Amino acid sequence: MTRPQDDAGRWIVHSERPIYENEWVTVGLADISVPSGERFDHHTVTLPSAAMTVVLDDAGENVLMSWRHRFVPDVWNWELPGGLLDAGESPAETAAREVEEETGYRPRSVEHLVSFEPMVGTVRSAHHVFLARGVERVADATELNEGSFEWISLADVPELIAKGRIANSGSLVGLLHVLALSGPTARSRAE
Structure with a gap:
């Protein structure tokens, strides 16, 4: 079952910047808005595939x-x-x-x-x-x-x-x- 994507439910990333990075991990801070309209900073972690x-x-x-x-x-x-x-x-x-x-x-x-x-x-x-x-x-x-x-x-x-x-x-x-x-x-x- 495939559901259509609903942009009204999408979290919006206004910007993201790394706050720590090396070859194994990048920790970032993203400025996001959620569907309710609330806007806040959210941590992200990026690891190699x-x-x-x-x-x-x-x-x-x-x-x-x-x-x-x-x-x-x-x-x-x-x-x-x-x-x-x-x-x-x-x-x-x-x-x-x-x-x-x-x-x-x-x-x-x-x-x-x-x-x-x-x-x-x-x-x-x-x-x-x-x-x-x-x-x-x-x-x-x-x-x-x-x-x-x-x-x-x-x-x-x-x-x-x-x-x-x-x-x-x-x-x-x-x-x-x-x-x-x-x-x-x-x-x-x-x-």
Whole structure:
């Protein structure tokens, strides 16, 4: 269902300026008006775009994930391979490169699943999720700080999510998307 855009509901940005910036993050201050007519300053955060990949084995039964610690929220969780887009690199190129660097596997195919904004109310940071069906081992991983990669049964993913063992937004979006595509509703549509 597509809804028409209603300019009466649009927030208006009169100006925006950076108040802190480096290669990892830009914090800005925007002068905005909301539909009620109220005008005020609103903080913005801009982060580099990222790409991640749901890597399935040849049978489509297992997904390649890393068990790793994220120090900012102090969380251990399973994550998909992925990373930030390099200058001049397409999201698909980033997705394939990150799989190979982090795991030592080269995807046989990479197809776009979905792009999303993880914190759409304040943060700009496009995340692009891809699906790789099958991989070939080509080398040892070169990114040594990305955790320990293992093949995880796709059937175990819903329980891992329920137990909070998958907490990364890109991993959640990608895995839930793949599960929805392979679930009973998707199978009945294909029949």
